[in-house]
Amino acid sequence: MMHFGPIGASLAAFIGRGNGKALDVGCGEGRISRELTACGFEVTAVDPISPLLRAAIEAQSARNYAVASATELPFDNAQFDLVVAYNLLMNLDDVPSALKEFRRVLRRTGQLIISISHPFVDHGRFTGKEMSSPFVVEGTYFGRQSFNGVEEHDGLRMHFAGWSQPLEAYGIALEEAGLAITSLREPVPDLDDGRNHMAPWLRMPLFRWLKVRPLAL
Numbered sequence: 001m002m003h004f005g006p007i008g009a010s011l012a013a014f015i016g017r018g019n020g021k022a023l024d025v026g027c028g029e030g031r032i033s034r035e036l037t038a039c040g041f042e043v044t045a046v047d048p049i050s051p052l053l054r055a056a057i058e059a060q061s062a063r064n065y066a067v068a069s070a071t072e073l074p075f076d077n078a079q080f081d082l083v084v085a086y087n088l089l090m091n092l093d094d095v096p097s098a099l100k101e102f103r104r105v106l107r108r109t110g111q112l113i114i115s116i117s118h119p120f121v122d123h124g125r126f127t128g129k130e131m132s133s134p135f136v137v138e139g140t141y142f143g144r145q146s147f148n149g150v151e152e153h154d155g156l157r158m159h160f161a162g163w164s165q166p167l168e169a170y171g172i173a174l175e176e177a178g179l180a181i182t183s184l185r186e187p188v189p190d191l192d193d194g195r196n197h198m199a200p201w202l203r204m205p206l207f208r209w210l211k212v213r214p215l216a217l
């Protein structure tokens with residue numbers, strides 16, 4: 001299980017330049033908020049974990065901040081031109097409610113950007129560290145399964161917990177929220193800064209990036 005996100009030129013290009021109001025939901029320490037700010041947006045950053053939000057504030061990641069959950073956003077309807085949920089949906093118990101909430105706060109002409117880890121990441125593993133190591137899938141890809149694990153790299157220990165579900169489940173939740181996918185990318189990791197341990201993920205889909213727009217009611 002690996003949820004490190006590739007970030008950099010390819011994400012900035014996918015987001016594109018803008019000067020509207022953006023909402024970064026599940027902002028963590030604020031790296032995506034900073035990316036959105038660099039793209040020109042006026043950013044509001046929210047996360048339910050106060051120490052993470054404090055770190056985002058200390059790094060001056062956004063213009064506005066709120067401690068809030070994705071399923072209960074403290075904003076009026078149709079406030080944002082862009083909502084971003086970057087590596088968030090796998091953490092949520094209730095993805096359908098969050099997507100409906102994102103749609104509620106989006107302007108009619110707005111868009112939602114989502115990054116999720118590919119569900120295969122939760123069900124399989126490389127059998128070795130070599131680039132050509134086989135990727136073995138255990139159990140079933142289908143169904144909704146919880147995950148709980150720890151990743152350690154370069155002395156940094158991270159705890160991951162959440163849900164793995166097939167891509168179809170996200171597709172159905174988007175349809176039911178009245179949201180339509182307009183772009184899909186499968187970014188590969190950037191191996192800069194000693195991230196060579198990610199090299200096998202040049203062969204398998206690690207992340208899915210989606211652009212999504214509200215359908216006319």
Ligand SMILES: C[S@@+](CC[C@H](N)C(=O)[O-])C[C@H]1O[C@@H](n2cnc3c(N)ncnc32)[C@H](O)[C@@H]1O
Binds near residue numbers: 003027028032070
């Ligand atoms: C894997 S981190 C991603 C952080 C950030 N988006 C990034 O890519 O660096 C997931 C984030 O989602 C937040 N989170 C967890 N449950 C949430 C919820 N119900 N609503 C909003 N954010 C939530 C966590 O606190 C954490 O900051």
